[in-house]
Amino acid sequence: MERNKTKQVRIGGVALGGGAPVRVQSMTTTPTSDVARTLEQIGRLYAAGCEIVRVAVRDEADARAIRALRGRSPVPIVADIHFSADLAVLSVENGADKIRINPGNIGGEAAVRRVADCVRAHGIPVRVGANTGSIEREHLQKYGRSARALVESALFDVARLEKYGVGDIVISVKASSVPLTVEAYRMLAERTDHPLHLGVTEAGTRESGIVKSSVGIGALLLDGIGDTLRVSLTDDPVEEVIAAKRILRACGLEKDYVEVISCPTCGRCEWDSMGLARRVERAVFGIRKPLKIAVMGCVVNGPGEARDCDVGIAGGKGKCVLFRRGEPVGTVRAEEAEAAFLQAVRACLDEDGGAPSANVVKEANKTAVNGAKEANKTSVNGAEKVNKTAANGAEEAN
Numbered sequence: 482m483e484r485n486k487t488k489q490v491r492i493g494g495v496a497l498g499g500g501a502p503v504r505v506q507s508m509t510t511t512p513t514s515d516v517a518r519t520l521e522q523i524g525r526l527y528a529a530g531c532e533i534v535r536v537a538v539r540d541e542a543d544a545r546a547i548r549a550l551r552g553r554s555p556v557p558i559v560a561d562i563h564f565s566a567d568l569a570v571l572s573v574e575n576g577a578d579k580i581r582i583n584p585g586n587i588g589g590e591a592a593v594r595r596v597a598d599c600v601r602a603h604g605i606p607v608r609v610g611a612n613t614g615s616i617e618r619e620h621l622q623k624y625g626r627s628a629r630a631l632v633e634s635a636l637f638d639v640a641r642l643e644k645y646g647v648g649d650i651v652i653s654v655k656a657s658s659v660p661l662t663v664e665a666y667r668m669l670a671e672r673t674d675h676p677l678h679l680g681v682t683e684a685g686t687r688e689s690g691i692v693k694s695s696v697g698i699g700a701l702l703l704d705g706i707g708d709t710l711r712v713s714l715t716d717d718p719v720e721e722v723i724a725a726k727r728i729l730r731a732c733g734l735e736k737d738y739v740e741v742i743s744c745p746t747c748g749r750c751e752w753d754s755m756g757l758a759r760r761v762e763r764a765v766f767g768i769r770k771p772l773k774i775a776v777m778g779c780v781v782n783g784p785g786e787a788r789d790c791d792v793g794i795a796g797g798k799g800k801c802v803l804f805r806r807g808e809p810v811g812t813v814r815a816e817e818a819e820a821a822f823l824q825a826v827r828a829c830l831d832e833d834g835g836a837p838s839a840n841v842v843k844e845a846n847k848t849a850v851n852g853a854k855e856a857n858k859t860s861v862n863g864a865e866k867v868n869k870t871a872a873n874g875a876e877e878a879n
């Protein structure tokens with residue numbers, strides 16, 4: 482897939498745009514001035530795969546907390562500021578790696594110039610953009626609540642910063658309507674080479690929000706549009722990161738992961754293949770190595786349907802068949818299926834990549850445990866099981 486060529490900006494140590502990988506970002510939900518809780522959340526976001534974290538700056542205490550956060554955060558910090566040039570400047574002076582502002586509400590032309598001078602002096606990028614709720618009045622009157630209005634409004638803000646010499650700008654044009662969002666980004670991509678931040682705003686709670694974001698962000702990514710994305714969910718932000726990673730994987734933009742193929746099951750399924758598929762998917766989520774594995778409901782069609790998988794399992798009454806690339810390689814009792822399958826996955830990871838399995842499993846375990854300690858207990862259980870399987874495997878080998 483050919484990606485749109487955009488300019489590259491740097492957010493702390495992370496390159497964005499200009500051929501860099503599409504970056505996953507999220508936003509903390511803790512009060513930013515509560516440094517301990519915010520850092521704990523940033524740690525969980527990072528462990529789940531988040532590369533850039535945005536924090537809300539509501540007052541001076543939040544702006545000053547950025548210094549402490551930045552010193553200990555594993556990812557760059559973006560300060561999100563509204564209505565105050567003072568807070569924008571204070572955030573930058575305290576080490577923000579990027580700021581997100583709306584030049585239309587920051588306090589007039591002199592304030593825009595002051596913020597522009599400050600970010601230029603510190604060499605950090607700015608994100609500007611329009612949401613359907615923040616379209617500049619002039620553009621709203623001229624174009625209504627439309628894709629054109631979002632694009633013109635965002636480009637108007639870009640021009641306001643460019644006028645004062647700011648060149649490192651990231652743009653967003655978000656709506657809660659998926660068709661409107663997609664139309665606006667497609668239009669915007671034709672008009673600018675600044676990197677684009679993708680998102681469907683106010684997408685909703687987890688299930689509907691993931692569907693809306695996947696459709697909107699996925700359509701754009703498949704068009705080659707977008708340099709960073711945030712999935713907005715009314716939920717734990719770790720869920721945003723997990724969803725964002727899954728969108729990137731589904732679009733073929735992240736290849737180093739274990740893809741789990743599983744059948745929907747039907748009347749032929751006589752064992753809990755759904756449960757195993759869920760547990761396995763959680764257990765392998767953090768492994769950063771390309772592998773395709775399958776959990777299939779029955780031995781009648783399972784192995785054949787999953788022929789292109791590296792390793793798979795298909796269930797029957799009381800027993801399961803393990804297979805490699807569609808060919809049966811052994812039979813296990815149903816109660817041993819999970820351990821045996823994860824052990825086969827581990828062996829396959831060793832063979833294909835040559836890396837010591839203990840390290841791979843340890844890494845998967847660390848990611849799952851750190852990333853999801855509080856947010857995703859099942860993931861922890863899954864990872865523990867991978868570990869246990871590894872330990873059993875090692876014991877057996879000894």
Ligand code: SF4
Pocket residue numbers: 744745746747748749750777778779780781782783786
């Ligand atoms: S693999 Fe077997 S159980 Fe799964 S959908 Fe196909 S026929 Fe049904």
